[in-house]
Amino acid sequence: MTRDDLFNINAGICTTLAQAIAQAAPKAFVLVISNPVNSTVPIFAEVFKKQGVFDPKRLFGVTTLDCLRASTFVASVVGEPTKASEYVVPVIGGHAGYTILPLLSQSQPAVPQSIMSDKSKRDALIQRIQFGGDEVVEAKAGAGSATLSMAQAGAEFAGKVLRAAFGGETGIIAPSYVNLAADEANAKTIRGEIGKDLEYFSVNVTLGKNGIEKLNPIGKIDEAEAQLLKKAVEDLEPSIVKGVNFKAPPPKL
Ligand SMILES: NC(=O)c1ccc[n+]([C@@H]2O[C@H](COP(=O)([O-])OP(=O)(O)OC[C@H]3O[C@@H](n4cnc5c(N)ncnc54)[C@H](O)[C@@H]3O)[C@@H](O)[C@H]2O)c1
Numbered sequence: 179m180t181r182d183d184l185f186n187i188n189a190g191i192c193t194t195l196a197q198a199i200a201q202a203a204p205k206a207f208v209l210v211i212s213n214p215v216n217s218t219v220p221i222f223a224e225v226f227k228k229q230g231v232f233d234p235k236r237l238f239g240v241t242t243l244d245c246l247r248a249s250t251f252v253a254s255v256v257g258e259p260t261k262a263s264e265y266v267v268p269v270i271g272g273h274a275g276y277t278i279l280p281l282l283s284q285s286q287p288a289v290p291q292s293i294m295s296d297k298s299k300r301d302a303l304i305q306r307i308q309f310g311g312d313e314v315v316e317a318k319a320g321a322g323s324a325t326l327s328m329a330q331a332g333a334e335f336a337g338k339v340l341r342a343a344f345g346g347e348t349g350i351i352a353p354s355y356v357n358l359a360a361d362e363a364n365a366k367t368i369r370g371e372i373g374k375d376l377e378y379f380s381v382n383v384t385l386g387k388n389g390i391e392k393l394n395p396i397g398k399i400d401e402a403e404a405q406l407l408k409k410a411v412e413d414l415e416p417s418i419v420k421g422v423n424f425k426a427p428p429p430k431l
């Protein structure tokens with residue numbers, strides 16, 4: 179089963195939840211975890227638009243688990259598994275397979291050259307990050323997906339949104355899959371970087387008291403990442419369209 183297989187069940191559930199949020203809490207910060215995130219976030223946005231309450235600064239797709247996996251697997255490959263929390267690896271694109279694009283070239287601390295210049299080691303590391311979620315789903319064989327690691331990721335991301343919105347903290351940056359209209363000025367740069375006029379993409383987001391304060395451009399990536407970016411964009415586009423075009427069946431009487 180892939181995240182896309184969940185669309186048929188979760189699209190309807192997300193529509194119902196979005197309608198309830200639009201009516202009961204139209205100013206809420208909405209953090210979407212339900213898969214396929216690449217399509218469910220557009221579903222939320224479309225419902226909010228219809229209800230006249232859409233604020234792209236307050237809608238987030240939660241991709242934090244991809245970053246947790248990236249730092250965990252990088253630290254492990256480097257031989258420092260206990261130092262995973264010290265590694266920050268930006269992950270952009272979306273939250274499924276090849277749309278998950280870890281920017282190893284931007285890792286802090288840097289990934290050693292012995293890995294970066296060894297194609298097979300580097301490819302294996304990227305594959306592990308991209309398909310770590312599928313690994314868990316397969317291993318659980320129908321009994322759900324990531325739980326403890328998702329709890330850590332969800333808590334980390336929600337904590338950041340709350341600290342920025344209500345705790346007065348500034349400069350908090352977190353990756354998230356968002357509607358690029360949240361920051362049109364930087365969206366223009368990001369669309370130029372990805373070479374496509376996409377409505378949704380995951381980038382590093384600067385959080386503030388109103389939610390998304392700034393979308394951070396991708397910045398410098400290397401040739402291998404530029405190739406992976408093309409594939410990510412190619413796979414992401416139909417998932418966005420699927421979410422945007424979803425029409426929930428009328429409720430059963
Ligand atoms: N974004 C991520 O990184 C990430 C990570 C892990 C899981 N997920 C996604 O999170 C979702 C939940 O995963 P899980 O492993 O916790 O699944 P789960 O099956 O353990 O839990 C799903 C819960 O949803 C409830 N539910 C079912 N139908 C509902 C409805 N109509 N309205 C409200 N609630 C309903 C069920 O009772 C159950 O408690 C899935 O879509 C999964 O793919 C996302």
Ligand SMILES: O=C(O)C[C@H](O)C(=O)O
Nearest residue numbers: 181213243311315323324
């Ligand atoms: O639930 C899934 O399909 C996997 C989940 O999104 C994950 O990344 O662990």
